[in-house]
Amino acid sequence: MQTILHALAEEHRYQIVELLSAGPQSVGEITDKLGYDQPKVSKHLRILSDTGLVESRPMGNKRIYRLRPDSFRELEAWAESYRRLTDESFDRMEELMNNLQGKELSEKANLLPKNRVSSSKPIEADK
Incomplete structure (x- = not known):
């Protein structure tokens, strides 16, 4: 995995991979499209x-180059293991926000005068 990430970290190789994601290409086509020299x-x-x-x-x-799907599946599986970490972090953040909102509402309710009529109860009209 480390060698794959190292290879993709270099800008020119990353651009070549991006170009090959559209389909197989010859060296000449890659050279023309990216503006790099052939060597x-x-x-x-x-x-x-x-x-x-x-x-x-x-x-x-000519030699025609294409991406190898197996390597990208390996990369995807590696990234997926980290996605679970972010999902768990977002779940914890959501729980924290809900707790904070509940606490804030509770604190605001405590600031209301105790004899105040609640707006959630219907007011009965005189008969």
Whole structure:
């Protein structure tokens, strides 16, 4: 996992992955679309391939690169483990906010005069 995150942390590799998310591309297509020189693109593709994020296949005299879904499933599973942490944090925050609101309402109710007519009771008209 650490090698995948390290590979994606580099801006050029991240941009290549973003481009490949739209579909398979040749080195030349990646070079043209991102405006990088071919040796730089090839270097980054080699690193992405070594980490298992992309794979290539020959097509004529070109190599076509595409993302490897398995690596991204692994990344998704890793991120999911942290999502549970944030969900639990939001649940605790919501509970805290509800408790604070309840306490605030209780404190405000204690400030009301005791002989005051509650607005929640209907006032009966004289008959």
